[in-house]
Amino acid sequence: MPLLRTARRPAPLVTVSAFLGLLLTALTGPVAAAPLVSSPSAPPAGHPAVQPGAGRTPDGTERMTAVDIPADVTAGVAVFDRLTGRFTEQYRADAPFRSASVVKLLLALDFLWNRGPTYEVPQADRDRLGAMLSSSDDAAASHYWSTGGGSEVITRMAARLGLTGTAPPPAGYPGFWGYTATTALDTVRVYRYLLDAAPEPVRTLVVGALHRSTRCGADGFDQYFGLPSAFGSSGAVKQGWSGFTSGGCTASGAPVDAGTRPEAGTRPDAAATHGPSAPRTAPAGTAAATLDLTSEALHTTGTAGPDDRTVVAVLTLHPDGTSYGTAYNRVTALTGSLDVPGAVRPSGTRFTTWGSGVRVRAAPTTSSAALTTLPAGVGVLVGCQRQGGRVSVPPYVNDWWAYLPQYGGWITNIYVDSPGNTLPGVAPCP
Numbered sequence: 001m002p003l004l005r006t007a008r009r010p011a012p013l014v015t016v017s018a019f020l021g022l023l024l025t026a027l028t029g030p031v032a033a034a035p036l037v038s039s040p041s042a043p044p045a046g047h048p049a050v051q052p053g054a055g056r057t058p059d060g061t062e063r064m065t066a067v068d069i070p071a072d073v074t075a076g077v078a079v080f081d082r083l084t085g086r087f088t089e090q091y092r093a094d095a096p097f098r099s100a101s102v103v104k105l106l107l108a109l110d111f112l113w114n115r116g117p118t119y120e121v122p123q124a125d126r127d128r129l130g131a132m133l134s135s136s137d138d139a140a141a142s143h144y145w146s147t148g149g150g151s152e153v154i155t156r157m158a159a160r161l162g163l164t165g166t167a168p169p170p171a172g173y174p175g176f177w178g179y180t181a182t183t184a185l186d187t188v189r190v191y192r193y194l195l196d197a198a199p200e201p202v203r204t205l206v207v208g209a210l211h212r213s214t215r216c217g218a219d220g221f222d223q224y225f226g227l228p229s230a231f232g233s234s235g236a237v238k239q240g241w242s243g244f245t246s247g248g249c250t251a252s253g254a255p256v257d258a259g260t261r262p263e264a265g266t267r268p269d270a271a272a273t274h275g276p277s278a279p280r281t282a283p284a285g286t287a288a289a290t291l292d293l294t295s296e297a298l299h300t301t302g303t304a305g306p307d308d309r310t311v312v313a314v315l316t317l318h319p320d321g322t323s324y325g326t327a328y329n330r331v332t333a334l335t336g337s338l339d340v341p342g343a344v345r346p347s348g349t350r351f352t353t354w355g356s357g358v359r360v361r362a363a364p365t366t367s368s369a370a371l372t373t374l375p376a377g378v379g380v381l382v383g384c385q386r387q388g389g390r391v392s393v394p395p396y397v398n399d400w401w402a403y404l405p406q407y408g409g410w411i412t413n414i415y416v417d418s419p420g421n422t423l424p425g426v427a428p429c430p
Contacts, residue, residue, distance in 0.1 A: 067091050068337035070330055074295070074317040077334075078184035081310050081341045082195065088310075088339040092184075096165055096290070097315040099182040100240030100297050101136045105190050105206070106157040106166075107144040107177070108133060112202045113160070119201035126205070133209035136239065137218040145177045154180050161186075161193050170291060178242050181291055187301050187313035191236075195308055210236035210302060215249065215372070215407070222249035222375050224406060225328040226300025227312060229381070230336035231343040233406070236308060240299035240315075244324040249372060294320050298327045300335055305342020312340060325353075325377030332379060348381040348405060349426050352417040360409035364388025364401035371409040380404050384429035385413065385422060403429055 067089065069075045076097055079089035108129055115121065121129070132140035145153065151168030158166045165183035169176045194207055213233070217223050223239045295317040304310050314335050318327045329352065336345070356376040362369040365388050374380070383405040390399040391412040398421045400413040416423060 068334050070334075072319050073330055073334075074292070075334065076184040076313075076315040077338065078188045078313045079310060079338050079340055080188050080192070082192070083309050083341065088341060090184075093188075093313075094165055094183050094185050095315075096167075096181045096183055097299070097317065098178060098242060098291060098293055098297055099166075099180045100178045100242040100299055101138075101141070102182060102187060102238055102240040102299050102301055102315075103154070103177055103180040104132050104136065104141050105187075105194075105238055106180075107141055107148065107153060108206050109161075109190070109194075109198075109202070110148050110153045110157050111144050112205070113156075115201075119199060119205075121205065129205065130209045130212075131218065133206060133238065134212045135214045135216070135218040136221075136223065139218075141177055142175075145175070150174055150177075161189055163189055170293075178240075179291075179293060182315070184313040184315050187315070188311050191301070191303065191311040191313075195303070195311070207236050207308070210238055213237040213239075213302075217249070220249055221324070222328070222378070225298065226314060226331045226335045227302050227304060229332045229379075229406065230345065231304045231340065232346050235303040235305070235343075237300070237302040239301070241297065241324075243294075243296035243320070244298075244327070249375065292317055296320060296322045296327055298331050300331055304340050305344075309342035310340050312338065314338075323377060325375045325379075328375060329377070329379040346381060346405065348383045349423070350379050350381055351402075351423065352379050353377060353411070353415050354417050355415045358411055358415045360404060360407045360411055361401075362409055364403075364410045366391060366412075368410075371407065374411070380411070380416075381406050382416070382423060382426050385426050386429040402426070 067075070067077060069091070074095075075091060076093055076095045077089055077091040078087065078093040080087050111125070111129070112119065112121070128137075128140045128143060131137035132144070151174060154166060154168040157163070163182075163186040165181065166186045167181040169179035169181075173179045194203055198206070211234075213223060213228070213236075215222060215224050215228075215233075217239075221241055221244070223237070224233070226239065227235060227237055296319070297315075297317055299313075299315045301313045301315075302311075304312060312335070314331060316327070316331055316334070318330070353374055354377060358374045358376075359370040360372050360374060362371055364386060367389065380402075381404065382402045385400055385402050387399050388401045388410070390397065391414055393412075393414050396414050398412060398414045400421050400423075401410045402413055402416055402423060403410055413421060413423060418424065
C-alpha cells in the first residue's frame, strides 16, 4: 500500500473514541557553459538551415510568447514548424544545458553515419539502439560512447550537423556522456536532420524507435512528462533526466527501490575513472564552469502533429533537491503552454496525486493487476470516474476510481489531490 504523505482529503465524521484510536495509529503505526565546439560556417550539404529569430506566427509576423516558466526554473525552448519553415517559439534557445539522455540521439547518429550505401546494421545493434532510444537505456549509451571514442563522438557530430552550442563533457568528466552540453536550437537541428536530410534507413531506424518510446524508462523513470503528457504519445519522443533519485515507474507495478538506481543520463562507461558519485560541478577555471551540473535537469524533446510536423525542444533545470514529480508537473505545464502547430491536446482534467508508490490498476479494484506505479506527486489526466472496489486508507474510505487514459488504468480517488469522494468536473465513465 502506498505510503501516506499528507492528509489532503476531508476525513469522515467519527466518534471521539474512534478519533483517538485513529490518532494513536497514525502516531505509532506505519503510515523519494561548456566550451562550444567550432562548427562550419554553413551546415553540411543537404542539412536544412535553421532560421534564427524570435517566435513567429505561421504568417511570419513577430509574436510575444507567453511561455509558462516557473520563477525558479531555468529553461531553453525552441519550437519549429516544418510545414511553414518557421519557429513559433524561442526562449533562451541558445543557452547551454547538460544534455542528460538527449545526447543519445548523437550517439545513435554517429554509429550509423558511415554504414555504407545499404546501411546494414547487425541485429544486436538494432536491439541495442532500440533500447537506447525507446527506453533510454544507459548501458547501451555507455557502449556507443566507449566504442565511438567518447568525447570524439560529440566533436564529430557537432561538425557534421553544424551544431553551434554542443560540446563534449567538461574536463574531468570524460566518461559522463550526460554532461555533454547542448541547446534547444541544436536539438531542433538534430531532429531536422533526422526528418529532412538523413538517409532513409537512418531515419526509419532512429525516428521509428523514437515513435515507440516506452512510458517506463529502462532505469525506472516515467517518461510521460512534457510532450507525451501535454500532446499525447503519437509523436517521436526523446526525454532526458539527471539528478533525481527515483522516477517511481516500473512495468510490473512494484515500487522502485531508489537506493539501487544510478543517476540517469550521467552514468559513465565501465572504463571511466569518475563514477556517478563524483561532484556535479565543473572544474574551476575552465570554460565549462558556467555549465550547471548541480541543478536537477529534465528535458522533453521530439515531434508533434501529423507527419512529425513540429519539432519541440524544452530543456529545463530545477533547484537542487526538487522532486521528480514536481519537475514532471512543471515541464508538462510549460510544454502545454507552447504554440505547437498540429499538436492535439488530449481531453480530460488534470489533477495532482499524492502519496508514494501509488498503483495504477487494470480495473477499478485493488484485486486487479497493478499496471505500474506513479512518481510521487505527479500530475495525471483523468478521463472519467466510476464507483468500484471499496478502498480503506484510514481515516479515508472511498469506492470511487479515476480512469487515466494515458496510462490505460485506474487509481483510487483517495490519492487524487481533491476534496470529496468524487472529482469535480469529471464525468462518470460510461
